Amino acid sequence: MDVVSTSTSPFACKICNQKAHGNHFGVISCRACAAFFRRTASSKWSKMGCRGGSCDQDTYSCKPCRLQKCRDAGMDTTKFQYSRDNIPTVGQFQLPPPSIETYVGRPEFLLFCDTDAPNTKVLIDVRYLLEEAGRILNNGNESPIWADTQLKKLAHAYKFIRVDFENMKMIQHADQKNIMEMWEYYFITVTKWLMYFDEFQKLNRHLQMTLLQSIWHVFQKLHKYVSTMAYRKANPYAKPSHVIIKDLFMDINNVSMDSSWMSDYPHEHVMRYLMVQTCHDFDIIGTLLEIDPTEVELTYLFAQLCFEYAGKRYQGDILKVTESFQEILANDLHHYYVEELNRPRYFLRLAKLLKVNSAIQKAIWESRPKMELGRVFNVLKIDYSHPEMFEDSGFY
Structure with a gap:
């Protein structure tokens, strides 16, 4: 398969005006300025004034002045993205930089996507999404959670x-921004969700990120199936074509989708390609409505599907870990049925x-040859900074 190279960022660093590499501490910046801010944000330089008295406004060779320039641009050690809809206070000389989402017109953690360059792949860089996941893993749960089983x-x-049906948004056209x-x-x-599972928290960071x-x-x-089932249960007059994502x-x-950003093939061909993982031979929503599972049962269903899939995909250490997870949760489910439901x-x-779960996994396994054929013919013009994250997603 021919892969056309792409650039990662068309933006300039807000501190030094050199080529930016991404979103650092809430500001589009280069790695050098990001590293400088990380080292000096809490150092002695943060309390000092200009050392020379007249630093050049563009170069800022003085460390206190360069650090102040970082702060003026919006850098903050607590930020991955500058606050949305920020309104400057009276007396400020310039507006703070807008959020990344506002600046590039795309979701906040998925950077950057150069969809305007002709005859090139669309590059989706998810490093900052992974950084956000790492922050969540570091911070842990906001308060201790107690329960008698995992x-x-x-x-x-x-x-x-759980979907908040009171605040759902109706969508009639899906574009690149919606997908991302x-x-x-x-x-x-x-x-x-996984931060509530003690066994997951015990894993080293590499295994945690691999699973995620x-x-x-x-x-x-x-x-998608569980949310749609819940919607249809709450709305008896819902149509079979109504779906919650x-x-x-x-x-x-009655919904359309813009596929031009992801493929140069005709729209109907792209949509047929994206539908190869659909479970046509099993009425999943009907089964869920018939069984009417509890939240504990649905939690087990999500966990069992995710861990079994990851174990089969990676084998080795991941398989050992996910099998131990499944054994723990299966024992807990047995306790739930027998002791609590008296069933x-x-x-x-x-x-x-x-x-x-079997129907979902079967659809994934059976789609692999078709997805591989799609890569041979370059059906999708998407490249990823972390392609392993999108394998079997339907967009790889």
């Missing part, structure tokens, strides 16, 4: 999975639930 503790995080916001939403949601990068899109597939409501019979004969119910 499964019930993980079920406390169902608040990240969806990726960002599910990656961050999975990160927050591999399961977010599998989680997304099940979330993230916090968006759409009628698939020792739960095998048939659980078997029906797990058919949902």
Whole structure:
């Protein structure tokens, strides 16, 4: 497959006007200025004035002046993105830089995407999304969570999975921004969700990030079915064409999608290619409506799907870890059925639930040859900074 090279950033550093490499501490900047700010933000230079008395405004060779320039541009050690809709106070000489999303017209953590250059691949750099996930992992949960089993503790995080139907947005046209916001939403949601699982927190950072990068899109597939099931349960007159993705409501019979940014092929061919992972032979939403699972059961369903997929994909250490996770959660589910629901004969119910996961995984495995063929013919003109994160996502 021919891969056309792309540039990573067309923007200049807000501090030194050299070529920027990304969003550092809330400001478009180069790595040198970002490293300087990281070293000096809390140093003695932060309390000192200009050492020479008349530093050149463009070069700022004096460290206190260069540090002040970083702060004036909006750099802050607590930021990955400058505050949205910031209004300057009276007396400021210039507006603070806008948010990354506002500046480039794309979601905040997915940088950069050069979709304007002709005959080139679209480069999607997710380094800053991974940085945000790392921040969440470092900070941990806001408050201690207590539960008598790991499964019930993980079920406390169902608040990240549950859709707020009162604040859903209707969408009739999906474009590049919508797709990228969806990726960002599910990656961050999975990160927050897994922070409620003690066994996940015990892993080293490499294993944690490997799991997150591999399961977010599998989680997304099940979330679409579960959210749509919940919507149809609450709305008896909902149509079969009504679907919930993230916090968006759409009628698939009346929604259009812009595929020009991701492919040079005709739109109908691209849409057919993106649909290869659809579960045509199994009514997932109908099964979920029939069983009407509890939040604890749905939590187990999400965990079992994600961990089984990751184990099969990576084998080795990941397989050992995910098998131990599944054993712990299976024992917890047994306790939940027998001790709390007084339902020792739960095998048939659980078997029906797990058919949902089997159908999703089957669709993924069977799509692989078609996706590989699509890469041979360059159906999608997308390159990723971390391609392993998008394998089996349907956009790789």
